[in-house]
Amino acid sequence: MTLDxxxxxxxxxxxxxxxxxxxxxxGFAGRIVLIDEQEHLPYSRPPLSKEFMTGTEMAPLPxxxxxxxxxxxxxxxxxxxxxxIDRERRRVHLEDGSALGWNHLVLAQGARxxxxxxxxxxxxxxxxxxxxxxxxxxxxPLARSNRVVVVGAGFIGLEFACAxxxxxxxxxxxxxxxxxxARSVSSVTAAALVxxxxxxxxxxxxxxxxxxxxxxxxxxxxLTSNGDLDADLVVIGIxxxxxxxxxxxxxLEVDGGIVVDSALLTSDPNITAVGxxxxxxxxxxxxxxxQNAADxxxxxxxxIVGKTAEQYAHVPRFWSHLGxxxxxxVGTWTGSDNSELAGNPxxxxxxxxxxxxxxxxxxxxxxxxxxMQARKALESRLSVA
Amino acid sequence: xxxITYRQPxxxxxxxxxxxxxxxxxxxxxxxxxxIIGECGxxxxxxxxxxxxxxxxxxxxIAEEEQEMLECTxxxxxxxxxxxxxQLKAGSDFExxxxxxxxxxV
Numbered sequence: 001m002t003l004d005x006x007x008x009x010x011x012x013x014x015x016x017x018x019x020x021x022x023x024x025x026x027g028f029a030g031r032i033v034l035i036d037e038q039e040h041l042p043y044s045r046p047p048l049s050k051e052f053m054t055g056t057e058m059a060p061l062p063x064x065x066x067x068x069x070x071x072x073x074x075x076x077x078x079x080x081x082x083x084x085i086d087r088e089r090r091r092v093h094l095e096d097g098s099a100l101g102w103n104h105l106v107l108a109q110g111a112r113x114x115x116x117x118x119x120x121x122x123x124x125x126x127x128x129x130x131x132x133x134x135x136x137x138x139x140x141p142l143a144r145s146n147r148v149v150v151v152g153a154g155f156i157g158l159e160f161a162c163a164x165x166x167x168x169x170x171x172x173x174x175x176x177x178x179x180x181x182a183r184s185v186s187s188v189t190a191a192a193l194v195x196x197x198x199x200x201x202x203x204x205x206x207x208x209x210x211x212x213x214x215x216x217x218x219x220x221x222x223l224t225s226n227g228d229l230d231a232d233l234v235v236i237g238i239x240x241x242x243x244x245x246x247x248x249x250x251x252l253e254v255d256g257g258i259v260v261d262s263a264l265l266t267s268d269p270n271i272t273a274v275g276x277x278x279x280x281x282x283x284x285x286x287x288x289x290x291q292n293a294a295d296x297x298x299x300x301x302x303x304i305v306g307k308t309a310e311q312y313a314h315v316p317r318f319w320s321h322l323g324x325x326x327x328x329x330v331g332t333w334t335g336s337d338n339s340e341l342a343g344n345p346x347x348x349x350x351x352x353x354x355x356x357x358x359x360x361x362x363x364x365x366x367x368x369x370x371x372m373q374a375r376k377a378l379e380s381r382l383s384v385a
Numbered sequence: 386x387x388x389i390t391y392r393q394p395x396x397x398x399x400x401x402x403x404x405x406x407x408x409x410x411x412x413x414x415x416x417x418x419x420x421i422i423g424e425c426g427x428x429x430x431x432x433x434x435x436x437x438x439x440x441x442x443x444x445x446x447i448a449e450e451e452q453e454m455l456e457c458t459x460x461x462x463x464x465x466x467x468x469x470x471x472q473l474k475a476g477s478d479f480e481x482x483x484x485x486x487x488x489x490x491v
Contacts, residue, residue, distance in 0.1 A: 044423070044426040045426070046425055046426035046428065047426040047427060047428075050428065051427070051428075061411055061414065061423070061426055061427060062414055062415055063414070064414065064417065065414060065415040065416050065417045067416075067417050068417040071417060290424060290425075290426075291424060291431075294424060319425060319428070319430045319431075321428050321430070326428075326430065326450060328430065366450075367453075368429075368430075368450055368453040368454050368457070369453040369456055369457070372432070372453075372454070372456070372457030373457075375457075376457075
C-alpha cells in the first residue's frame with residue numbers, strides 16, 4: 001500500500017461509500033475515487049419507500065454529509081457514467097471521455113428495478129421504485145391519485161402499498177405467486193403480514209398476472225388474469241436485475257450477477273464486486289440488503305490494506321417496516337427443516353428456524369428483542385467457526 | 386434554530402444548528418459527526434445511532450420499539466440517558482440538546 005495507489009469504485013451507494021469510509025478507517029493512504037451516474041450526493045435507500053414517500057422528510061438522508069468527502073480525501077465523481085473497464089491497462093473510461101487509472105477496482109453498481117414488458121407498459125403513471133429520482137417522481141402522483149395497483153408483493157411493493165394506503169388511497173396488490181414475500185420470509189410470517197395489511201384496507205390478488213395496461217396517455221386500467229382493475233397509478237415491484245453489464249463487457253465471469261469467490265474477488269484478481277450485484281460462486285446467490293453491502297465493503301477495505309486474509313463470512317439481516325408492523329430477519333431460513341413459532345401471529349411473534357437442532361434463522365414481527373438476541377447468537381457462532 | 390451538541394468519547398464537542406424536524410441521527414450524518422451510523426435509515430431497526438443524552442429538557446417517553454432496541458446496543462445502555470438518535474427530532478422534542486456518542490455502535 002503506497003500513497004500513489006488508487007482504489008476506484010464504480011457505484012456510490014451503501015457499499016461504495018462504506019468502502020471509502022472503511023478504507024480511511026483502516027489506514028489506506030492512497031487515492032479513493034467513487035464514480036456514480038446519479039447526480040446526487042450519495043443517499044440512504046431504506047427510507048425512500050417508507051417515510052420519504054409520504055413526505056415527512058423533504059431531503060433524502062445522506063450517507064455522509066457533503067463535507068465528509070473532502071475531509072477524508074475521497075473524490076466523488078457523481079453524474080458520470082462509467083462506460084468501459086480496461087482490465088489490461090487498469091483503467092475505467094467515463095462518458096465524458098476521460099479515463100481513470102486504478103490499482104484495485106471495486107464494482108458496486110447495485111441493481112436496477114426489473115420492468116414489466118406487457119402491452120401498455122410505457123403509459124404514464126406506471127413507475128418503479130428504486131432510486132431517489134424514482135421516489136421523488138412518485139410523490140406528486142401519489143398525492144393526486146385515487147386508485148393504486150401495485151404489481152409484486154415483495155418488500156418494495158408492500159412498503160409502497162402501506163405508504164399509499166396510509167394516505168387513504170384505494171390500493172390493490174397483485175402477484176403471480178400464491179403468497180406475498182415468497183423469496184424473503186416463510187409462509188406463516190407472510191400470511192400474518194398480509195392479513196394485517198388487509199385489515200388496514202389493502203386488497204390482495206394472488207395467483208394473478210398482469211396482461212396489459214390500458215389508457216390513452218395515462219394508465220387507467222390494469223388487465224389481469226383475474227379480472228380488470230381501475231388504476232391511476234401503478235407501481236411495479238417485481239425484483240431487481242444486477243447491473244453487471246460493464247463487468248460482462250470486460251470479460252469478467254457473470255452468471256446472474258458478477259461471480260465472486262470467498263474473498264469477494266471476481267475472475268480478475270484486481271477487481272472486487274460487492275453488494276446487490278455480487279453472486280457467490282459457492283451458493284449461486286446474491287444478497288440484496290443494506291447490511292450485506294456495508295459488511296462486504298468493510299471486509300474488502302480490510303482485505304485491500306492487508307488486515308485480513310480470511311474469507312468473507314457474515315450472517316445476513318433484513319428488515320422491513322409495513323405500517324406498525326416491524327419485520328426483522330436474521331439468518332437464511334430457506335434451508336430449515338423445522339421451525340417453531342414463539343408468540344402470537346395476530347400480535348408480536350417470532351419464528352425460529354432450525355436445521356436439525358441448530359438455529360439458522362429467526363423472523364420477528366414486532367419483537368426486536370428476540371431479533372437482537374438471535375442476531376447475537378448467530379453472529380457469535382460465526383466468530384468461533 | 387434548534388441546536389444539537391455532540392460530545393465524542395474523547396471529550397471533544399461540536400454544536401450544529403438544525404432545522405425543525407431534523408433528527409439527532411440525520412444531523413450527525415449531514416455534519417460529519419463520527420460515531421453515528423444510522424444503518425437502517427432512521428427506523429429504530431438497527432440501534433447504530435445510540436446516544437447518551439446529557440443536559441436536556443424533558444424528552445418524550447421512549448416508545449416500545451426504541452425501548453427494545455436500546456436493550457441491544459453495542460455500547461452499554463445507560464437506563465437514564467440512552468436513546469436512539471433517529472427518534473429525537475429537533476423542534477418537537479427539543480430546542481437544544483447535548484448528546485454523548487458511545488465508543489461503539491456495531
